Amino acid sequence: MNELMLLELARTAITTLLLVLFPLLAAILAVGLLVSIVQAVTQVNEQTLVFIPKIVVAFLVVLFAGSWMARQLAAFTVEVLTMLPLLRR
Template sequence: MTPEVVMSMAYQGMRITLFLAAPLLITALLTGLTVSLFQAATQINEMTLSFIPKILGVFTVLVFAGPWLLKLITDFTRELFTNIPLMLS
């Protein structure tokens, strides 16, 4: 296995990881920002108030983007296992 193959596999793995994590992290970030703005506007200083909207937002994104995320990781894994004989030669 050449260094180029290893770097290509590492690049693909990091790219897939980014694609899998980004929708969930962006949703949690935007929900937290919205709740924080609401708390600042109403002067409600309850730290636990942001957890439930974040959980609901992430769950909603998982419901809608879950099939795409699952297809993405399945295709990557299938491609990785298919290319194992090519990597050994």
């Protein structure tokens, strides 16, 4: 395995990771921002109030997009496993 193959594998791994985590992180960020705005407007300064909506949204995102996330990770795993014979060189 030469350096170009290793760099390509690392790039693909990082790209797959970002692609799979983006929906989850974006949803949690949006809910956190909305709850923070509501807290600022209503002057409710409860720090634990933001956790329940984030947990619910994270569960919903995984529920609806989990199969897509798993397919992406499975495709990357198959790609890495097919490259295993090339790693010995």
